[in-house]
Amino acid sequence: MISKEDIIKRFVSYVTVDTESDPESDTTPSTAKQWDLANALVNELKAIGMQDVSIDENAYIMATLPSNVDHDVPTIGYISHFDTTPDFTGANVKPQIIENYDGKDIILNEAENIILSPDYFEDLLLYKGQTLITTDGTTLLGADDKAGICEIISAMEYLIQHPEIKHGTIRVGFTPDEEIGRGAHKFDVERFGADWAYTMDGSQIGELEYENFNAAGAKVKIKGKIVHPGYAKGKMVNSMYIATEFINALPRMETPEHTEDYQGFFHLYSIDGKVDETTLQYIIRDHDKDHFEARKEVLQKLTNDINTQYGREVVTIEISDQYFNMKEKVEPVMHIVNIAEDAMKQLNITPLIKPIRGGTDGSQLSYMGLPCPNIFAGGHNFHGRYEYVPVESMIKATEVICKIAELTAKKS
Missing domain, CATH: 3.40.630.10 (Zn peptidases)
Structure with a gap:
């Protein structure tokens, strides 16, 4: 033909x-x-x-x-x-x-x-x-x-x-x-x-x-404080360590390399880190609309919990829907x-x-x-x-x- x-x-x-x-x-x-x-x-x-x-x-x-x-x-x-x-x-x-x-x-x-x-x-x-x-x-x-x-x-x-x-x-x-x-x-x-x-x-x-998938993107910004490392005790806040806390708090097996078929995931695809500020870029995916909304809520709750832990706003998050x-x-x-x-x-x-x-x-x-x-x-x-x-x-x-x-x- x-x-x-x-x-x-x-x-x-x-x-x-x-x-x-x-x-x-x-x-x-x-x-x-x-x-x-x-x-x-x-x-x-x-x-x-x-x-x-x-x-x-x-x-x-x-x-x-x-x-x-x-x-x-x-x-x-x-x-x-x-x-x-x-x-x-x-x-x-x-x-x-x-x-x-x-x-x-x-x-x-x-x-x-x-x-x-x-x-x-x-x-x-x-x-x-x-x-x-x-x-x-x-x-x-x-x-x-x-x-x-x-x-x-x-x-x-x-x-x-x-x-x-x-x-x-x-x-x-x-x-x-x-x-x-x-x-x-x-x-x-x-x-x-x-x-x-x-x-x-x-x-x-x-x-x-x-x-x-239902799809969203999330940009997570973590604020730290940079001071001379020789005089840092009680003053420096390393945003990369807080970023590590954020990353490790999400379910490790709910990532692209561990999921298939109808299973959704959180995917960390970019890290840009320095002591005073680190930015994490995620995509959020799930076929089920309720599960999709729940995933966005997990990220928002984690942000709130870390801010409560530090007693101030060290983490901000922007979540944007992409397609359904x-x-x-x-x-x-x-x-x-x-x-x-x-x-x-x-x-x-x-x-x-x-x-x-x-x-x-x-x-x-x-x-x-x-x-x-x-x-x-x-x-x-x-x-x-x-x-x-x-x-x-x-x-x-x-x-x-x-x-x-x-x-x-x-x-x-």
């Missing part, structure tokens, strides 16, 4: 453009270099024959594939993001193509002895005999979510070239800054005009997700999940319906009035040097996009 060579060529052309986002920036997009790929995508959408192609002042891209049937069909959408995470460099990506993977170690970088091994990353063995695209060990790959963009554009091109496949109106949307939590912030749902949509932003082939579990918005329209599940089954893909241990643009969009489950894009080990994507998974994701459009036209 879809040419492997075309998928590889398109995907490589995307990942070799640096689009890393920046959480410290207050612009949209957060980095000017995101415009490089955004503008190229606009030109490509026009070139393949999409209609109403637009890009706004914030680099949000939209395009339309008109209906080719003469009866009413819901308008559906497909959405992906073109930025990559600031967690690991996305500059100078050098993809490596591994044909007919033999199930053994892959040497990503011989000089630096960086090896992608199935002994550690067992999922590799799922793709024995397939074509893998990996990094060279010095950057991330960018399959999150340039694989999704590649699949959406490839599917639109295929539907344009094969008008015998009947479908309703399809809307396409590409966003900046998803990796820093802002991908949906300036997305114009009304202008997009879809009844529902799918983000192509999952991992392993078969993933289909309509539940995600889209299950609440998708369950009333479960037929949109069922259509995706049927599409996978018809393509001999085993659906893996499970909660997202994270969030996507779809979680925010669902609360903005656009129900938006998440579908696999195929990549593994996102946000680091061991990232890879099987080409066959990208092809299957492209086929799922086409099949959903076909089934939606039939079911209506």
